[in-house]
Structures are given as structure tokens and as C-alpha cells.
Amino acid sequence: MSDSISSKRKNSAMLSLQSLRSMDFFSLKGLPYMRSNFYRIKWFISKLPGIFLAAFLLYKELLRNICVATSLIIFLLIPALNVYAERPVVVVLDPGHGGDNTGAIHNGFIEKDMNLIVALAMKEELEKYEGIVVYLTHDDAMTNMSLKERAEFAASQNADFMYCLHFNMSESHMLYGAEVWVSAFDVFYAKGHAFGQIIMQAFSEMGLFNRGIKTRINNRDDDYYGIIRESRALGVDTILIEHCHLDHIIDKEFYALGDFQLEEFGRVNATAVAKYFKLASSILGVDYSDYPVPVVEVPTEIVRPDLTPPDISHLELISLNIEERVAEFNLMAEDYDSLILYYGISLDGGISFDILQPFPAGTTELTISVNLPPEKDLKVVAAVYNAYDRITQSNIIEISALPIDEIIEDIWEEIEEIIDISLTELTRELTERQDQINRRLEVYQYVIIGIAVLMVLVVIIIISRVVLLIRVRSARFDK
Numbered sequence: 001m002s003d004s005i006s007s008k009r010k011n012s013a014m015l016s017l018q019s020l021r022s023m024d025f026f027s028l029k030g031l032p033y034m035r036s037n038f039y040r041i042k043w044f045i046s047k048l049p050g051i052f053l054a055a056f057l058l059y060k061e062l063l064r065n066i067c068v069a070t071s072l073i074i075f076l077l078i079p080a081l082n083v084y085a086e087r088p089v090v091v092v093l094d095p096g097h098g099g100d101n102t103g104a105i106h107n108g109f110i111e112k113d114m115n116l117i118v119a120l121a122m123k124e125e126l127e128k129y130e131g132i133v134v135y136l137t138h139d140d141a142m143t144n145m146s147l148k149e150r151a152e153f154a155a156s157q158n159a160d161f162m163y164c165l166h167f168n169m170s171e172s173h174m175l176y177g178a179e180v181w182v183s184a185f186d187v188f189y190a191k192g193h194a195f196g197q198i199i200m201q202a203f204s205e206m207g208l209f210n211r212g213i214k215t216r217i218n219n220r221d222d223d224y225y226g227i228i229r230e231s232r233a234l235g236v237d238t239i240l241i242e243h244c245h246l247d248h249i250i251d252k253e254f255y256a257l258g259d260f261q262l263e264e265f266g267r268v269n270a271t272a273v274a275k276y277f278k279l280a281s282s283i284l285g286v287d288y289s290d291y292p293v294p295v296v297e298v299p300t301e302i303v304r305p306d307l308t309p310p311d312i313s314h315l316e317l318i319s320l321n322i323e324e325r326v327a328e329f330n331l332m333a334e335d336y337d338s339l340i341l342y343y344g345i346s347l348d349g350g351i352s353f354d355i356l357q358p359f360p361a362g363t364t365e366l367t368i369s370v371n372l373p374p375e376k377d378l379k380v381v382a383a384v385y386n387a388y389d390r391i392t393q394s395n396i397i398e399i400s401a402l403p404i405d406e407i408i409e410d411i412w413e414e415i416e417e418i419i420d421i422s423l424t425e426l427t428r429e430l431t432e433r434q435d436q437i438n439r440r441l442e443v444y445q446y447v448i449i450g451i452a453v454l455m456v457l458v459v460i461i462i463i464s465r466v467v468l469l470i471r472v473r474s475a476r477f478d479k
Helices: 002-022 037-086 111-126 147-156 186-206 226-233 259-276 404-478
Strands: 089-095 132-136 161-168 178-182 210-214 238-245 312-321 326-334 340-346 365-371 378-386 391-393 397-399
Touching (some): 111 161, 178 186, 186 259, 326 378
Parallel strands (some): 089 132
């Protein structure tokens, strides 16, 4: 009923508007019965309600159409925006090894136990941030879990990233430092490398040696590490973190003092994750929403590792100081496909090397000072290592043994110098002690003299008292 009334009013208003459009208000052509301006005004006023009603209905129709369009836009867009805004970041932490698979073992340290301590601390720290959900693939060191099962668990949680936590060892027991392994394929490589830059910067700030962000390919032209390979097949971004080497003294200071050091690794990892996902924490009082996450271009081909040794390793003798038995060398080293990480020096032609030293990043040569042992000929050679631990040895520089007579003479001169210094010190010390004894004897003499004088006075007093007593008794006797 109301709809029909509204329709009639609308039709009436439209007719009134049409009639207004067809008439000339300032002419009597359409109004033969209106003979004066008075009738024209009266007629116009009579039509005003219809004009206002028509304008109102048109405005109402326009407003309704605008509201419908706006509601449609809100209906289509807002729900989708809310889905993305409300969905938290989901990460899965995978403590490496577990169960029967202990991982590396060195000096009583078991890798699977260490990985779990790091993972638990990392989870605890991450849960202090807003907008993130954290899962563990397993929460005890006795769980046997295949790599495929770990990847499937991460995929079942719709994980944005999975972090596999490990510690390292090398076959030669000469390597040290931290490194990360990422997928060699498309967007998985780009995301892994971006996070790898953040975590490796954090490790460098801790003092760990940076071994780089790497890929590794198996003989089937696929990712070598099973956890990365299985996760990529399920669409889960995954990175493998090797925190440090258990079998090297340089890295020992980062884990051997107690569980608190492993927990610190977990907190450092968590901070890197928070930076990567631009999280904030009111508990910790930090906000990484503006953190500049590195942008890595998505590769169009497989990012293959550098399996070739360094291209240049050349050693040159700069100076030889026979008296001090020190030689200075210039070492040139370069790898056209990756970085030079370490160098080592051998004095026996490459049979054995001293502890590896970091090769300065961004340079291709450096000066090395080497202490030369006596009594044998030397064959000095340098070895340089690239990021994938491929080695190139330099040319050999031969140095003849220093003459034994000169060595003995040098040793004797050193002994004589030591003896002279010792005699001088001994004479000075004896003189000082004699002076101390003389001063003490003088003091003792004065003390003895004082005691003697005191004793004489005591004797005199006693004698005087005795004489006085005798006189008193004699006087009594006479009476």
C-alpha cells in the first residue's frame, strides 16, 4: 500500500515537473486565462509544492543509489582486508636431529640437546611479540622425526617460515664461524637470503665469524639438505642455521660456558625473525615495523654453489730479519665466484698448517709476519679457503736454516744480558738489605744503651734504699 502511494506521489511530481518545463512563466502563450502579473505569480506559487516534492524525490533517489554503491564496495573489500589484517605470522622452529640421531658430539656436548635449548628460548622470546604464532616440530630431545614429517608439520600449520636450528663440525676440525643454508630456487632463495642477511649481521655483532649465506645442490639437481627440499615441495619457506662449530677453540667461547649462551642464541634468532616480519612487542618495548628488510631479486635460474677452488693464491717474500728471525710476506688471493674466508701458513711445504686466520673481507692481498724456527730449512706456503671450503695453495718460498753459530751467539748474548741484569739487581738488593741491617743495628744500640742506663738507675735506687734502711735500724739500736 505504501509503495503504491509513494509511486503515485512520484508520478504526480514528475507530471508537475513536465508541465513546468512546457510553460513559459513570463508569457501568456500557454496561459490564455492569465491576464496580469498577479495571476502569473499566483499560478507559480501554486506549483511550488510540486516542484519541491519532485526535487526531494530526485535527491532521495540519488542518495539511495550512492548508499547502495558504497555498501557494495564495503561489502566486497572490507572482509578481505580484515582477513589479512587479523591473520598472525606463523613460524615453525625445528630443533635439528633428535631421538636416535644425536647430531654432532664433541667434548661432552650433544648437538640435539643444544638445538632444543636454543629452540625453546627462541620460542619464549618470539611469544613476547604481538601478531605471531610459534610452533615447535618437537619439544623433547628423544623424539624421532623424519625430515618429511617436519616439513609436513610446518605445512599443516600454514607456516610462513620454518627455521631449522643446528650446530656444526668440520672434517678437518679447522673451520669456525656461523653460516646459513637456503634453497637454490626462485622465491624460496630470495626470502631465505633476505632473512639470512639479518641473522648473519646479528651473529657478526656477537663476534662470530661470518661464513656466509649458501646453497647446496645434490646429484639430482635439487636442494641438497632434505629439510629444505621437503619444505619447498610443500610451499614452506625454510632456512637452516648453523650457529657455530663445536670442534674449534675459537667458537668454543660462544657455547661452552653454559646453557645461558645457547639461550642467547635463541633470543638473537627471535630478534632476527621479529625484524624480518616487522613485529612489535610492548613487553620488550621494541617496534620493528619500520625495519629495512633486505630486498633480494628472485632468481630465474638455480643459484648454484661455487665448487671450484680460489683462482689466485700467490705468496711473495717482502723482508727477512735474521737477527729477530721474522719474515714478512705479501699474500694475494682472489676467487672470482665467491669470497675468500680464511688463510693458513705452512712452514713444511703444506704438510701441516697453523690455525686458520680470517682473510679481510673486500680485499685481495695482505701482509703477513711469520716467526721462523731455527735449525732447519723452511718451505713457506699459504693456503686460502673460499666460502665453500675449496682450497688453493700458493707457491713455495724456501728459506735456509739460520746458521747455528749465529743462533748460539744470539742465545749467549741474551744469557749474558740476563746475567748482567740479574747481577745488577742482586747487588742493588744486597746493598739495600745491608743498609736496612745497619739502620736496625743503630736502633738496637740505642735501645741497649737505654736499657743499661735504666738498670744502673735501678741499682742506684736499690742501694740508696738499702743504705737508708741500715741507717734507720742503726739509729733504733743506739736508742
